[in-house]
Amino acid sequence: VISLVSTTYMITSGISIASAIRIGKAYASLHIAKIKRIGSSAIIVAVGIMSIFCAIFLTVPEILILPLMENDPQAVPIAVMLLVVAGFFQISDGVQAVGLGILRGMEDVNIPTIIALIAYWVIALPLSVLAYTQGWGAMGIWVALLLGLSTSAILLTTRFFKLLKHKRKETLAL
Numbered sequence: 001v002i003s004l005v006s007t008t009y010m011i012t013s014g015i016s017i018a019s020a021i022r023i024g025k026a027y028a029s030l031h032i033a034k035i036k037r038i039g040s041s042a043i044i045v046a047v048g049i050m051s052i053f054c055a056i057f058l059t060v061p062e063i064l065i066l067p068l069m070e071n072d073p074q075a076v077p078i079a080v081m082l083l084v085v086a087g088f089f090q091i092s093d094g095v096q097a098v099g100l101g102i103l104r105g106m107e108d109v110n111i112p113t114i115i116a117l118i119a120y121w122v123i124a125l126p127l128s129v130l131a132y133t134q135g136w137g138a139m140g141i142w143v144a145l146l147l148g149l150s151t152s153a154i155l156l157t158t159r160f161f162k163l164l165k166h167k168r169k170e171t172l173a174l
């Protein structure tokens with residue numbers, strides 16, 4: 001399951017890098033409208049692509065899992081269950097990856113680091129420990145990851161639009 005999730009993540013990772021470069025160029029020229037267009041487009045593309053993967057993971061998990069699990073048929077039901085959770089976190093994972101890239105392009109790295117700290121160390125990790133201690137198994141741990149990724153995606157996207165609004169006011173003041 002992690003192999004499938006890592007593969008889909010690489011697509012949004014590429015979008016993230018491309019948007020960081022494009023936004024960096026627009027940011028250097030103070031083209032606020034262009035920054036907004038590039039960042040918004042990157043988020044929309046990430047949501048679109050990851051929604052497709054979400055749909056695939058939710059509708060045909062067995063087709064994706066069976067070839068990878070030939071040597072361990074007892075693990076197939078667990079892997080299918082985890083792939084369903086992974087389907088749900090595809091969108092959050094894609095948006096948080098792109099969010100990091102677009103903020104990096106705007107030279108904003110400190111606040112996104114704090115956001116990642118909160119999302120993963122304050123939310124996902126304690127919930128994972130709780131899931132483990134309560135016997136919720138791998139499903140509980142993956143749901144904790146889903147909540148961490150979703151928190152990160154929401155906060156990074158919010159940060160982008162707030163920073164954009166601030167830069168727009170700053171530019172108008174010049």
